[in-house]
Every structure is written in C-alpha cells, then in structure tokens.
Amino acid sequence: MDFFAPVINGFGVVLEPTNLLYCLIGVVIGMLIGVLPGLGPAATIAILLPLTYGVEPVTAIIMLAGIFYGAQYGGTITSVLLRLPGEASSVVTVFDGYALARQGKAGTALGIAALGSFFGGTVAIIGLTLLAPVVAGFALDFGPPEYTALAMLGILLVATVSNGSKLKSIIAASLGLLLATVGRDTFTGESRFTFDNLSLADGLDFVPIAMGIFGLGEILYNLEERHNKVQAPAKVANVWPSRKDLKESSGAIGRGSLLGFFLGILPGGGATIASLAAYAMEKKRSKTPERFGRGAVEGVAAPESANNAAATSSFIPLLTLGIPANATMAIIFGALLIQGVTPGPQLVQNDPELFWGVVNSMYIGNILLLIMSIPLVGVFVKILRVRAAILAPITVLITVIGVYTINNSIFDIWLVIVFGVLGYLMKKFGFEPGPLVLAFVLGSLLEENLRRSLLLFGGDPAGFAGRPISSVLLLVFVAVMLLPLLQKAFKKTRATAPAATARHDEKERV
Amino acid sequence: MISPSHEALTPGGSPKEAAAAGSGSPLEVPAAVEPLTAEQLAAEWDEERPPHAGVLANVGAAVAAAALGAAGLAMSLAMGLGTPEKPEPGMWPFLVSLVMVVMSVALLLFGRKKLDAEAFSSSSWLVVAGVGTLVGFVAVVGIAGFEIPSLLLTFIWLRFLGKETWRMSILLSFIVTAAFYVIFVVALSVPIPHLF
Numbered sequence: 001m002d003f004f005a006p007v008i009n010g011f012g013v014v015l016e017p018t019n020l021l022y023c024l025i026g027v028v029i030g031m032l033i034g035v036l037p038g039l040g041p042a043a044t045i046a047i048l049l050p051l052t053y054g055v056e057p058v059t060a061i062i063m064l065a066g067i068f069y070g071a072q073y074g075g076t077i078t079s080v081l082l083r084l085p086g087e088a089s090s091v092v093t094v095f096d097g098y099a100l101a102r103q104g105k106a107g108t109a110l111g112i113a114a115l116g117s118f119f120g121g122t123v124a125i126i127g128l129t130l131l132a133p134v135v136a137g138f139a140l141d142f143g144p145p146e147y148t149a150l151a152m153l154g155i156l157l158v159a160t161v162s163n164g165s166k167l168k169s170i171i172a173a174s175l176g177l178l179l180a181t182v183g184r185d186t187f188t189g190e191s192r193f194t195f196d197n198l199s200l201a202d203g204l205d206f207v208p209i210a211m212g213i214f215g216l217g218e219i220l221y222n223l224e225e226r227h228n229k230v231q232a233p234a235k236v237a238n239v240w241p242s243r244k245d246l247k248e249s250s251g252a253i254g255r256g257s258l259l260g261f262f263l264g265i266l267p268g269g270g271a272t273i274a275s276l277a278a279y280a281m282e283k284k285r286s287k288t289p290e291r292f293g294r295g296a297v298e299g300v301a302a303p304e305s306a307n308n309a310a311a312t313s314s315f316i317p318l319l320t321l322g323i324p325a326n327a328t329m330a331i332i333f334g335a336l337l338i339q340g341v342t343p344g345p346q347l348v349q350n351d352p353e354l355f356w357g358v359v360n361s362m363y364i365g366n367i368l369l370l371i372m373s374i375p376l377v378g379v380f381v382k383i384l385r386v387r388a389a390i391l392a393p394i395t396v397l398i399t400v401i402g403v404y405t406i407n408n409s410i411f412d413i414w415l416v417i418v419f420g421v422l423g424y425l426m427k428k429f430g431f432e433p434g435p436l437v438l439a440f441v442l443g444s445l446l447e448e449n450l451r452r453s454l455l456l457f458g459g460d461p462a463g464f465a466g467r468p469i470s471s472v473l474l475l476v477f478v479a480v481m482l483l484p485l486l487q488k489a490f491k492k493t494r495a496t497a498p499a500a501t502a503r504h505d506e507k508e509r510v
Numbered sequence: 511m512i513s514p515s516h517e518a519l520t521p522g523g524s525p526k527e528a529a530a531a532g533s534g535s536p537l538e539v540p541a542a543v544e545p546l547t548a549e550q551l552a553a554e555w556d557e558e559r560p561p562h563a564g565v566l567a568n569v570g571a572a573v574a575a576a577a578l579g580a581a582g583l584a585m586s587l588a589m590g591l592g593t594p595e596k597p598e599p600g601m602w603p604f605l606v607s608l609v610m611v612v613m614s615v616a617l618l619l620f621g622r623k624k625l626d627a628e629a630f631s632s633s634s635w636l637v638v639a640g641v642g643t644l645v646g647f648v649a650v651v652g653i654a655g656f657e658i659p660s661l662l663l664t665f666i667w668l669r670f671l672g673k674e675t676w677r678m679s680i681l682l683s684f685i686v687t688a689a690f691y692v693i694f695v696v697a698l699s700v701p702i703p704h705l706f
Contacts, residue, residue: 164626165617165621165624165626167613167616167617167620167621168571168617168621168626170609170613171575171610171613171614171617174579174606174607174609174610174613175575175578175610177606178582178603178606178607178610181602181603181606185599187597187599188598188599190589190599192589192599192600192603193585193603216644220637220640220641221637223636223637223640223671224631224633224634224636224637225560225633387672387674388672389667389668389671389672389673389674390668390672390674390682392667392671392672393663393664393667393668393672393683393686394664394686396640396644396663396667397660397663397664397686397690400644400647400648401656401660401690401694401700401702404651404702405694405700405701405702408701408702410648410651410652413647413648413651414648417641417644417645417648420641420644421641424637427628428563428627428628428630429563429567429568429570429571429627429628430568430571430624430626430627430628431571447602450602451597451601451602454594454595454597455595458595459593459594459595459596460594461594
C-alpha cells in the first residue's frame with residue numbers, strides 16, 4: 001500500500017472544488033484558443049501562460065493540465081472541420097476526419113476522437129503512474145555528466161526528429177542555447193550579452209520568448225496566409241458515437257493507445273510518429289482498407305488515441321528526468337519552473353504531493369475534457385465560423401496584455417514583439433521554432449552540468465566516456481548525428497529500391 | 511495589398527456574403543463526396559502552400575546565422591575562454607557559437623538546395639503593418655493607458671488587415687476594447703496602465 005498512499009493523497013488535493021474549477025476553466029479556455037485556426041497546442045499553452053501566473057502552484061499546474069488537454073483537442077476539432085491540423089500529430093486525423101465531416105458525420109468523428117483521446121490519455125496516465133517512480137528512482141544516481149549527455153541528446157533528438165531541415169533545426173537550437181546565456185553567469189557572476197541593458201541583467205525570461213515565438217509568430221504568419229479557405233459546417237449533430245461506430249473503433253482505440261504510450265516516451269516527434277504508425281497499423285489490419293481516407297471511423301479513432309497517449313507519456317521523461325521531449329513539453333517545463341517546480345528525479349522523493357498532484361491533475365483534465373468536449377462541440381463550431389480576421393486582433397491583445405501582467409513590464413512586451421518577428425521569419429525561412437525554445441529551456445541546465453562535470457573530471461572531457469550511462473548516452477548522440485550521413489550512403493548503394501516512405505511536407509503548425 | 515485568393519474561396523460565397531446570410535444558414539454538404547486519399551490531400555496541401563523562395567533565401571538565412579554565430583564567437587572571446595578545468599564565462603557561449611557557425615556553413619554548402627523557405631508576397635506587407643501597430647501600441651501604452659491603443663490596434667487589424675467593413679470594424683473595436691477593460695481592469699484588477 002505504501003506505493004499507492006501518496007497517489008491517493010494526490011487525488012485529495014486535486015479534487016478540491018477550487019482546483020476542479022480551475023481545471024475546468026483550463027480545459028474550456030484551452031479548447032477555445034486551441035480551435036483558433038493555426039494555433040496548435042504549443043502556441044495555445046504559450047498564449048495562456050499568464051493565466052496560471054497569479055495562482056497557487058498546485059492549482060496552476062492543474063489548470064495547465066486542463067489547458068494542455070483542451071488545446072490538444074482543439075487541434076482535433078480544426079483537423080476534422082477545417083482540414084487544418086493544429087500540429088503534426090493530428091495530420092493523419094484529417095484524412096478520415098475531414099472525409100467524415102464532408103459526409104455530414106463530423107459529429108461522429110469528433111465524438112470518437114474525444115472518446116479515443118480520453119482512453120489513450122487514461123492508459124498513458126496509468127502507465128505514467130506506474131513507470132514514473134521507477135524511472136525517477138533509476139535517475140536519482142544521475143550526476144552532472146549524465147545530465148549533460150541527456151540534455152544534449154534531448155536537444156539533438158528534437159532537432160533531428162522535427163519535420164524541417166535538420167541543419168536548420170540545429171542552428172535554431174544553438175541560437176536557443178545562446179539566448180539562454182544572456183544575463184549573469186551563475187559561476188563567475190559576470191554579465192554576458194547584456195549590452196549594459198538593465199532589463200537584460202537577469203537574463204531573458206522564458207515566457208516572453210515562448211509567447212513571442214509560438215504565439216505572436218504564429219499569429220503574424222497566419223495574418224499573411226489566411227487559413228479560412230474551408231468553411232466549418234454550421235451544425236454538428238450526433239456527437240455521441242453509435243453502437244456500430246463504437247464496435248468498429250474499439251479495437252483501434254485500444255491498439256492506438258498502447259502504441260502511442262510506448263512511442264511517446266521517445267524524445268522528439270513521439271506523438272507524430274505514434275499517430276502515423278497507429279493509422280498505418282489499422283489500415284493494414286482492416287479487412288476493408290479501401291475505406292481508409294474515405295471516412296473510416298477507425299481512421300480517426302486510432303491516431304487520436306495514439307497521439308493523446310503519446311502526448312501524455314511524453315510527460316514521463318519530463319517529470320522523471322527533467323528533460324522535455326518536445327516543444328509542447330518545453331513550454332510545460334517552463335511553466336512548471338515558473339511555479340517553483342523543478343521537474344526531475346528529486347521531485348517524486350522530495351515533493352510527492354506536488355508530483356502526484358501533477359499526475360492526478362492529468363486524470364482530472366482528461367475526464368473533464370471528455371465531459372466538456374461533447375456538449376461544447378456546438379460552441380466551438382460557432383467559433384470556427386467567426387472569421388479569422390476578427391479573431392486575430394483579439395488574440396494579439398490577449399498576448400501583449402497577458403505578457404505585461406506577468407511582471408508588469410513593458411520591456412516584456414517588446415521582447416514578445418521581437419521574438420514574434422523572429423518566430424515569423426523562422427517559419428518563413430523554414431526553421432522550426434521548437435528546437436530553439438527547447439534549447440533555451442535546457443540551456444542553463446546544460447551549461448551548469450557541463451561545467452560541473454568538467455570540474456569533476458579535472459578538465460578532461462574524456463571523463464564522460466568513463467561513466468557507463470553518460471558514455472552510452474553520448475554514443476547514442478553520435479549515432480543520431482551520423483545517422484543521416486549513413487542513410488545517404490545507404491540510399492546511394494540501393495538507389496534502385498523504391499522510396500517507400502510517404503512524405504509529409506505539411507509544415508508543423510506549432 | 512491582399513491577394514485576391516482568400517476572398518473568394520469559401521464555398522458559401524465571399525466572407526461578406528456569408529456574414530450577411532447569418533451564421534444560422536446550414537452549409538450544404540456536397541452531394542457527391544469524392545474520396546480524398548492521403549496522397550491527394552498531401553498534393554492539395556502542396557498546391558496551397560505559398561511558392562518557395564528559392565536557393566537565395568537559404569543562402570541569406572545561412573549567412574545571417576553564420577554572422578550571428580561569428581558575433582557570438584567574438585563576444586565570447588572578449589569574455590575570456592579559460593581552460594576546461596577553469597572555464598571563464600566565454601567558454602560555453604564560444605562552443606555554442608562555434609556549432610552555430612559550423613552548421614550555418616554546412617547549410618550554405620550542402621543544404622541550400624532544399625527549397626523549404628517561403629517566398630514573401632505582397633500580403634507579407636500585412637505582417638509588416640501588423641508589427642508596426644504593435645510597436646506603436648507598446649510605445650504609447652505606458653503613457654496613454656491601454657484603452658486608446660487597443661481600440662486603434664483592433665480597428666486597424668479589422669479594417670485594413672482583415673478587410674472588414676467600416677461599420678463592423680468600428681463597432682467591434684469598441685466592443686473588444688470594452689471587453690478587455692471589463693476583464694482586465696474591472697474583474698481581474700490587473701495593474702495594466704489604463705486611463706479610466
């Protein structure tokens with residue numbers, strides 16, 4: 001029972017009425033902003049960060065969990081109704097989801113997606129509950145060298161797994177690392193890259209950068225390229241899936257959830273790969289594969305269960321190792337840091353109430369999402385019918401006023417604008433913003449641990465190879481670096497073999 | 511300034527007509543639902559994407575990134591590198607800048623042919639105008655409070671960036687500003703500079 005006692009205690013915290021209320025608000029607002037065309041989960045959470053600021057830590061985290069799930073589902077709604085995936089992981093949902101919507105069965109698609117997301121999320125949280133303490137216990141022995149290697153590997157994986165050019169992603173990541181050095185050097189106290197500006201003396205804050213690059217950058221990008229080419233249907237009926245639909249998709253939901261859970265633990269594009277793999281698996285298993293792409297319910301159920309399961313299980317590396325696995329997790333990481341929560345192996349031991357509060361708030365967020373999404377679908381459809389031209393200035397004002405409220409600082413608004421322009425330009429020039437934000441978040445951790453390790457090794461970098469875990473991690477790091485080159489060589493030798501991989505050039509809308 | 515494409519693409523006519531018809535009019539479901547395979551959809555997305563910017567954009571991006579990295583190198587050197595066992599503040603930024611320069615040069619040499627940059631179009635001016643309004647907003651918000659800048663920003667975004675009607679723009683910008691006032695000042699009493 002020892003293991004479950006803190007879990008149950010955590011539920012006590014989460015189920016307090018105020019916390020439930022904040023979670024509910026989080027889910028609803030997350031969905032509201034998440035359905036705005038072009039704004040994916042990362043952008044949604046970034047824009048809503050100020051909301052969680054003045055609130056108590058546990059409550060804020062519970063609200064964040066609500067926002068997270070709401071934003072995820074918001075992306076599903078736009079995939080089905082507008083053919084606009086909020087992020088890469090819901091691209092496959094479009095195939096059958098939009099086909100169903102065109103047959104007037106958008107309600108079925110959204111209902112099955114909500115059920116599948118709920119099931120996938122729940123499976124993953126149960127897995128997280130069981131697995132996280134084990135991983136955290138293992139990671140307790142990690143010292144600075146292990147963390148150095150882990151952080152480097154994490155950044156590299158996110159940079160190379162992302163959709164864009166790998167070189168550009170690594171350039172973006174190094175820019176993020178450079179931005180993280182602005183301010184006082186923690187070891188010597190000397191100022192770096194501050195240009196004698198007082199506002200820069202304490203370094204750059206995470207929130208204006210995330211809000212600028214993900215939030216404003218995305219809004220500016222959409223300003224140029226309006227996405228309202230597809231009109232949302234006026235009414236979505238029959239959200240409750242019929243018995244036949246349930247029967248058809250229950251297997252897909254189960255398989256998708258499991259697949260998503262395991263793929264989500266991997267850093268990088270876990271959720272994206274999971275949704276693609278789940279879709280492909282269902283199509284292969286199906287007796288009537290020709291239905292896929294023409295409105296097969298399983299074609300919505302499988303990827304939606306998988307991507308929600310994967311999005312949830314990517315909390316495992318974040319909460320147990322303190323390493324965010326993707327851009328959305330990087331934002332959550334930053335938000336937790338603001339709340340004074342440092343995700344990492346010590347969290348389970350030192351602050352079990354908080355840790356289980358985080359985990360259990362995910363259960364609640366997930367349940368609330370299921371309860372809210374079905375009755376609220378009509379509301380979201382109405383929002384989707386409001387023209388983007390009207391929504392754009394409102395989101396912009398929310399962003400600039402929101403960021404001001406955090407520190408009452410006009411300088412922060414300037415930062416949002418600067419990074420908004422940077423985010424827009426990066427998108428135009430084909431640079432992924434995700435690696436930059438992730439590297440920024442991990443920057444100071446990486447530098448600190450690198451310098452500590454070097455102190456430990458007396459300045460000899462070969463010391464990394466002398467410790468089993470760090471040497472393995474670094475070997476993986478080198479392998480990931482060399483993989484593209486090897487692939488190229490491999491392709492050249494077998495140039496005649498047909499390229500079997502389907503290309504998804506659709507840009508990730510973060 | 512706006513490319514004509516996004517005015518006429520909604521199935522129910524132009525956005526203005528759709529608005530006039532009211533949100534209650536049910537959109538007709540196309541009678542024949544032609545299949546939409548993954549490949550067709552991908553092709554359609556490819557078509558919808560703005561034209562790529564060509565090799566020069568990548569060269570420019572690589573040069574800009576390399577210059578940024580070089581500046582980082584120079585400034586890190588000025589901070590002092592130290593030795594691995596006793597690093598000075600410049601050591602880590604130096605390493606990072608070095609990676610940035612190397613990767614930028616690699617992009618210049620090997621990656622410039624990948625056409626993943628988007629060309630700027632005439633509607634890119636909308637973004638410039640949008641950023642301009644934001645700069646104006648921040649410049650005066652400290653002195654004049656947030657109400658008038660918000661009103662103007664919303665109005666400009668609606669009327670000129672969004673091509674809404676005059677009446678709609680005026681009406682909505684007042685409503686939006688009032689709503690923000692009620693939420694931020696009255697309800698949440700956020701200490702944002704305000705006039706009233």
